[in-house]
Amino acid sequence: MSDAYVQRDAALFAPIAQTGRGFYFTLVVLGIAILWGAVAYWTQFEQGLGVTGLQQPVSWGFYVTNFVFFIGISHAGTLISAILRLSKAEWRRPITRMAEVITVMVLFIGAGQILVDLGRPDRMLNVILYGRYQSPLLWDATSISTYLTASTLYLWLPLIPDIAILRDHLGKRRFLYSVLAMGWTGTERQQKILNRAIAIMAVLVIPIAISVHTVVSFVFSMTIQPAWHSSIFGPYFVAGAIFSGIAALIVAMAIIRRIYRLQAYLKPIHFRYLGHLLLVMTLLWFYLTFAEYLTGYYGNGPEEMKVFWSKFTGRFWPTFWAMAVCNFVIPMIFLVRLRHHAVGKTVVASVAVVIGMWLERFNIIVPTLSNPRLPFPDAIYWPTWIEWGETAGSFGLFILFYVLFVKFFPVISIWEIREGREVGLREVEERLLSYLPDGTEPEPARDHTRVLR
Amino acid sequence: MALWGMVIDLDRCTGCQACVMACKAENNVPAVGAKEAARGRTISWMHVLTEESEERTRFLPRPCLQCDDPPCIKVCPVYATYRNPEGIVAQIYARCIGCRFCMAACPYNAKYFNWLQYQREAPGQNPDVSLRPKGVVEKCTFCHHRLQKARERALAEGRGLAPGEYVTACAETCPTRAIAFGDLSDHGSDVARLARSPRAFKLGEELGTKPKVIYLSETEGHRRV
Numbered sequence: 146m147s148d149a150y151v152q153r154d155a156a157l158f159a160p161i162a163q164t165g166r167g168f169y170f171t172l173v174v175l176g177i178a179i180l181w182g183a184v185a186y187w188t189q190f191e192q193g194l195g196v197t198g199l200q201q202p203v204s205w206g207f208y209v210t211n212f213v214f215f216i217g218i219s220h221a222g223t224l225i226s227a228i229l230r231l232s233k234a235e236w237r238r239p240i241t242r243m244a245e246v247i248t249v250m251v252l253f254i255g256a257g258q259i260l261v262d263l264g265r266p267d268r269m270l271n272v273i274l275y276g277r278y279q280s281p282l283l284w285d286a287t288s289i290s291t292y293l294t295a296s297t298l299y300l301w302l303p304l305i306p307d308i309a310i311l312r313d314h315l316g317k318r319r320f321l322y323s324v325l326a327m328g329w330t331g332t333e334r335q336q337k338i339l340n341r342a343i344a345i346m347a348v349l350v351i352p353i354a355i356s357v358h359t360v361v362s363f364v365f366s367m368t369i370q371p372a373w374h375s376s377i378f379g380p381y382f383v384a385g386a387i388f389s390g391i392a393a394l395i396v397a398m399a400i401i402r403r404i405y406r407l408q409a410y411l412k413p414i415h416f417r418y419l420g421h422l423l424l425v426m427t428l429l430w431f432y433l434t435f436a437e438y439l440t441g442y443y444g445n446g447p448e449e450m451k452v453f454w455s456k457f458t459g460r461f462w463p464t465f466w467a468m469a470v471c472n473f474v475i476p477m478i479f480l481v482r483l484r485h486h487a488v489g490k491t492v493v494a495s496v497a498v499v500i501g502m503w504l505e506r507f508n509i510i511v512p513t514l515s516n517p518r519l520p521f522p523d524a525i526y527w528p529t530w531i532e533w534g535e536t537a538g539s540f541g542l543f544i545l546f547y548v549l550f551v552k553f554f555p556v557i558s559i560w561e562i563r564e565g566r567e568v569g570l571r572e573v574e575e576r577l578l579s580y581l582p583d584g585t586e587p588e589p590a591r592d593h594t595r596v597l598r
Numbered sequence: 599m600a601l602w603g604m605v606i607d608l609d610r611c612t613g614c615q616a617c618v619m620a621c622k623a624e625n626n627v628p629a630v631g632a633k634e635a636a637r638g639r640t641i642s643w644m645h646v647l648t649e650e651s652e653e654r655t656r657f658l659p660r661p662c663l664q665c666d667d668p669p670c671i672k673v674c675p676v677y678a679t680y681r682n683p684e685g686i687v688a689q690i691y692a693r694c695i696g697c698r699f700c701m702a703a704c705p706y707n708a709k710y711f712n713w714l715q716y717q718r719e720a721p722g723q724n725p726d727v728s729l730r731p732k733g734v735v736e737k738c739t740f741c742h743h744r745l746q747k748a749r750e751r752a753l754a755e756g757r758g759l760a761p762g763e764y765v766t767a768c769a770e771t772c773p774t775r776a777i778a779f780g781d782l783s784d785h786g787s788d789v790a791r792l793a794r795s796p797r798a799f800k801l802g803e804e805l806g807t808k809p810k811v812i813y814l815s816e817t818e819g820h821r822r823v
Contacts, residue, residue: 193732194696195713200638202707204698264696264711264733271676271695282675282699368703369669369805517707518802519660520649524638 151314154562157555160405161315164552167404171548175541182538185531186261194264196531203514203526207536208262213506214389215255215539216289216361217382218499221390222248223296224354225422227347235573236418238565239410242558243401244394245300250546251393252293254539259285261535281367284360292350292357299346305329305339306560318553358386365509371448372441372513381433388426388472389502392495395419397547399492401556410557413487420491423498424480431473451516460525461512464504471501600759601685602740603782603810604769605792606659610776613657617644617768617777621661624741624767626723628716628730641710643738644768656815659777661768662687662708662738663801663809670700670709679735685782685810686740694734701735705802706809709737740779741766761787782810 151158189196199206222244229237260266276283309329312322329335362382365373375381395416402411441449456465475497479490511526550556578585621627621644630639647658668687671679678694681687689709701709715732723729726743730736748764761780769779780789789812792798797814 193712193714195634195639195732198637199713201640201710202701203638204701204711259697262697264698264735265694268676268693268695271678271693275676275693277675277677280673280675280699282673282697286675364699368673369705369807370702514702518705519658519707520647521707 150563151310154559156405156407156409157557157559157562158311158315160551161311161553161555168548168552172545175545175548178537178541179545180538181534182536182541185534185538189261189531189535190266196529198526198528198532200524200526202517202521203511203524205262205510205514206526207507207528207532208258209510210503210507211536211539212255212258212262213361213382213510214503215251215258215543216357217386217389217502217506218393219248219251219255219292219296219390220354220358220383220386221251221394222246223292223299223350224248224387225391225394227299227350227354230343230347231351233576234418235565235569236415238561238569239407239557240394240398240415240419241561242300242303243397243556245296245303246547246550246556247390247393247397248296249293249300250550251543252289252296253546254543256289256293258539281360281363284363288353288357288360292353295346295350295353299343299350301325302339302343302346303558303561304554306331306336307555307558310559311555321553355383358383365513370513371446371516371518372452372509375437375440377433377437377440381437384426384429384433385502385505388423388430389499391419391423391426392498392502395423395491395495396499399488399495401551402488405551405556407557410562416491417483417487420480420483420487420494423476423491423494427473427476427480427494427498434472448516448518452512455512455516456508460515461508465508468501468504468508471497472505473501475501599683599783600781601783601810602664602745602764603685603780603789603793603812604661604664604740604766605778605789605798605812605814607776607778607792607797608656608658608813608815609797610774611646611657611659612774613646613648613655614773615646616771616773617659618642618646620644620767620771621738624724624727625739626717626727626729627736628712630714630716634714634716639711639713641712641716641736643708643710643736658813659768660706660708660801661766661811662740663706663807663811664738664740666808666810667806669703669705669805669807673699673703675699679737684745686742686745687737688739688742689735689737691728691730691734691736696733696735698735705805705807709735711735 197206226237226241226244229241260269263269272283272286276286305326306329308322309326309331312319312326315322359379359382362378366375366378368374398411398415398419402408438453441453455461476494479494483490515524515526622629622642625643627641627643630641634640644659644661647660649656649658664685664687666681666685668679668681671681671687674680675697676693676695678690679687679700680690696711698711701707701711712730712732712734717729719729726747744766745764749759752759752763761784765779766777769777778789778792780787782790782793784790792814793812795814797816798812799815800809800812802809
């Protein structure tokens, strides 16, 4: 690597060029989690779903919770990145890639949960062969596969110039990078086409992302079960997805920043801005949750109230109130003032939100199924080591995919940072001038420090 | 076309569970064993629920209610469960992918899952009913195989199906004759007459599922009229 350009952003190449002991240690830890998951799934595949804690009437448990949770996390990426790109938020540059990678990696895991949940995985092709479009499950399959395709494309497009840089400068894996770079040389025409393609994908991906979590919620709201059959579920799930997505993104940013020493690129200001976004989503989540439960409470249907009280004071109070603390109390405490220690505070809030949103999914699925309308004897769902293993394996696999991506490709977009320096600075000034009354000239700032704060 | 239905007189039911046993024997419903039963995996197409109040205990035998507008078939992704033209809600075991969406959608919890391989071919099983493999959903079929048999017999003898020729195992067994079975579309039939009784009510009628299993009860029926 000799190019002066490359030298300037050397920190961004470091994870790809050098591999430390930490990397192998991480692989081993993840490998153990994945192995646990694999053994669990193999046991389940051999013997049947009976090895889990699922039963009559709680026929959906951890797997479906994980499914909704992981698909929710996937909204971290493509959606946030697309919105930031389209709104020309300049601070997006170091974080869009990280966000997009989460989406693509986690979608595989999320969709996989449904396959794990099937009693007959050998017949999964029936969904295509004999698919019945009136079933919300088919909407899920369609929407998620579209989203996966679109976000993979949306991850790859802005990656092309960076792959070309790797092809020219890295000196290893040349074949892989040449193929993926598609002959990129960085001519003006290529750049123009690329920018156009990215813009088109950014617009396309937003409705797809919203449709994904809407139809995931439809799996529940299209039934007539108490606390599921609710018109708010579409927007509620989408908001929850973006909420957990931002939190997951902040956690990923903080970890990568720490491990690869990218403090120069991922600054407290990025965490602060994302923290503000997370705070807005906290309030929106609370508002929707409040509206949902208050409507149920005033409706006072006997079936609805059975589920309601089982969450508020009954058997599910620990998970319900833990969710309330993780999703509302902790973020509110940590996110209202982000002037100092923005990184630490947003990370604490984000970890809480990730846990809280998993619990939220659990609280939607299991209490409703645990309270059948007819007077069945009490049945308590308690997961076995199979479900725990599968969950650990899923998280492990997701993190492994992410770690491997970081090993092969720059996790911060090199060319976009460069573009920010070369074009962005000038563009922002021009754009700002276009917002102001005609004839405004740029003046040297008088109180420089105050402006920057 | 016939519209098969059932009337269960709760005032006659003694909770003896004869219908449950008859159903299990007739339909090769597996005995899952004590360990699985303790984990809540009992399969019982006909299930006698117990409702206890201060004054008395009431029994509620619950087969599949064979809804005319079944919530379970709306959600099936692969056409594994459907309502046939005579109103029976059927399950195709060879098609089912085991996603259990229908179980989550059924407001009566009338669908059951084969969490493990619960049985293999053995002597004493009913040859007219197929065994279910692990990983699929199963449910009460109104002893549909009995209808097929009765119809074949009638066809061979060159006549139509006579009333009472097709009854389910539970109706046939009930010692107090609490269960009546027959064609709801035939106004003269016993079931149709009982279904019009002032004591008649439907389980979860407000859900719009239009069950074809109708209950009779002095208290319930009168409360609703």
